[in-house]
Amino acid sequence: MVPVYALMSFLSLVLSDFAIYFNSLREIYEAWVIYNFLSLCLAWVGGPGAVVLSLNGRVMKPSWFLMTCCLPPISLDGHFIRRCKQGGLQFVILKPILVVITLILYAKGKYHDGNFSPIQSYLYLTIIYTISYSLALYALALFYVACKDLLQPFNPVPKFILIKSVVFLTYWQVMFFPLNLSVSRFSLT
Template structure:
């Protein structure tokens, strides 16, 4: 049975990645010397066990996958928020960060080429705050909030048969959710990159590039991967699976969802290994 083969092989990657992540979490908790920073690291590291187990469950119980995926998407937004808070904590907290940004050159608030045509430079500091910091933070938080709300909306649309995942026609909610999420995600990614550009010298001691890439790869790449699989489904390149499992046939849509979950199980094993290098407890 191809379904069981996929489920067991995905489970093997979960069993390999889970202890690696749990070991990293355990090492941080037993070497909890900077709790104000490490608490966010632990929350980020939990991403791998939660993602992998939920994806594995989605692969097995594919008829209930949409509800399990909702929980995964909510934690995804929480990880992004935790990563922003991690950077703020590394920089000494919000008050210290605002004071530091006030001393930055105003050119740090000038947007990249193209964006500067329609967005004015963000002020690095004012008497009581930093507009630059506030806008970067709101840029990330808007995606966090949108992801939670959209996940709940998707769940209800699916219940009433109105979501139509993989269908890019205006008949279902998938097209609209996809467009809104993409725009929100791109803006959040830009705000994170802009924040890093302004604080890269201060973040240098924690080797931030690997941390940025590891979090962005999981949060953003998995979304684009699901979009790519949906496009393949829409083009008819993903076949249905004729065998019956639990009394229900695996449609092409279910196969597309299963492929995404299977790939995430593999990718989380890779992410677990990467996290041991980019979020080591020895940094603290």
């Protein structure tokens, strides 16, 4: 991830007029990384079928930490694994669609990075992206908690934290840096 992010950042600095296109490539790569991480975790535990067999008859108890406190115990079956995969894959599918929409709106002058104005699309695309990304991370977290025993030999937590922190912190940096600049301009005038 680091070389791709570094290259896209460098190209965005050198060719700032094309930064939105480089950011778009980075965002599609980000979706691909999440898909590959989920695939890697499933491969480590032997695939979806092996997970279902290993978890057969187990349940995930309600938890405040996982925000399942108001739900009945969740059966760890094929339906649960499918929901976790769908939670991750919805982001993988939605992100390229959002990139295409962003580029179309940018071409029509309706998208400007960091412009949270209600008449610009940046605000709405950011909200959709945040919800989708949060659902993907939540699905991965539920999958990990359910398969913690199976994944223990592979120690995926550091990999998960590293990958997700790069993606998540980059996202928030891109979102808040323009906001920070506009606040600075406001306080200077």
